[in-house]
Amino acid sequence: MTSLSTTSEMLDCDDVMHRLWEYLDGELSPDRMTAMRRHLELCRNCHPHEAYERAFLDAVSRARREHPDLPGLRGRVLERLRDAGFAAR
């Protein structure tokens, strides 16, 4: 048994639920990411939770794209910086 499969064997549903957000954020070690993915692919109990949490995080991140850019901003920032001595072009 490889170390990966050993890690995978050690993950039960409680472990997976406890680490689910870290997994979806890509914040776990490569071995743990692999073990989580394998568990979630096979576990009928955990898979719906993953789908829901993924939908939730996608929903939150989509709100970011609604923030409008401020028109002409770069020019106004550069003008302020030039008043402070900034000279690069």
Next chain:
Amino acid sequence: MTRETANPPDHDRAFMLDALPWLRDVSRYALSLARNTHDAEDLLQETFLRAYRAWHTFEHGSDCRAWLFRICRNEFLRTRDRSAQFVDVDEPVLEMLAAVRTRSTGTRSPEEVLSSIDLPAAVEHALQLLPQIFREVILLVDLHDHSYHSASDILGVAIGTVRSRLFRGRRLLRESLLAFARDAGIVYAGAE
């Protein structure tokens, strides 16, 4: 306006190449913090002015985006005198509030509920309801794509604190979104 003493050309060129490309990202963060375009622009201009004046302290090769976000946050706190909100929080109470389970949403799946509501408005509304210590870490990680490490650097707290606040904040945010859906009639009233 009187111009300040000029810096060497390499200094300004490095600032232009390393710092200015993040202007759009920082402007969106400033807008997230200030919540209106006028204050956001003032905050952004002050952020870049302070960054320019402190450029000699920036450690080249480190995360310039995180450095600018940290300056922006500090400037926001300084000008709004909101730092008290960061220390007067009863964390055990907040933890209890956040320790909620995902609730039933009636006959519709949570994914369907989330796709049925006006998400930008709902998320914005829900974020405003969050205590500041949770809101700011969600802004950094979920809306501005910072890693836990980068967020800990910006906020000046341990990664474990980022993780804890993020997860508690997300639980509260999730509940708020479902409450928003309930109020909009999307979730059946007796679903819980």
